[in-house]
Amino acid sequence: MDTDLASLRSRWNEVLDLLESRDRIAWLVFFDARLASFENNVLTLDFSDARKFAASHEYEAVRPKHKNSLTSAIKEIFESEVLIEELQ
Numbered sequence: 758m759d760t761d762l763a764s765l766r767s768r769w770n771e772v773l774d775l776l777e778s779r780d781r782i783a784w785l786v787f788f789d790a791r792l793a794s795f796e797n798n799v800l801t802l803d804f805s806d807a808r809k810f811a812a813s814h815e816y817e818a819v820r821p822k823h824k825n826s827l828t829s830a831i832k833e834i835f836e837s838e839v840l841i842e843e844l845q
Contacts, residue, residue, distance in 0.1 A: 765800065765831075768834055772831055803843075824841045
């Protein structure tokens with residue numbers, strides 16, 4: 758399947774719903790991410806909105822542990838492999 762940023766954004770809630778049904782902790786870690794860019798199968802996520810809430814919504818330390826759950830949900834919805842990076 759040919760995936761681009763617009764198609765990822767249009768179906769992102771499906772990804773999050775699937776993620777929540779499989780791993781609620783992973784969902785909590787990624788639900789407030791903004792899709793910043795998608796190039797060469799690398800999805801860059803922006804968590805700057807989450808940082809506005811201070812420490813109560815900041816999961817930076819545990820995100821690496823849950824990336825596999827997110828990439829698995831994306832693969833199931835879009836039938837393609839995606840790498841996840843964070844906007845610095």
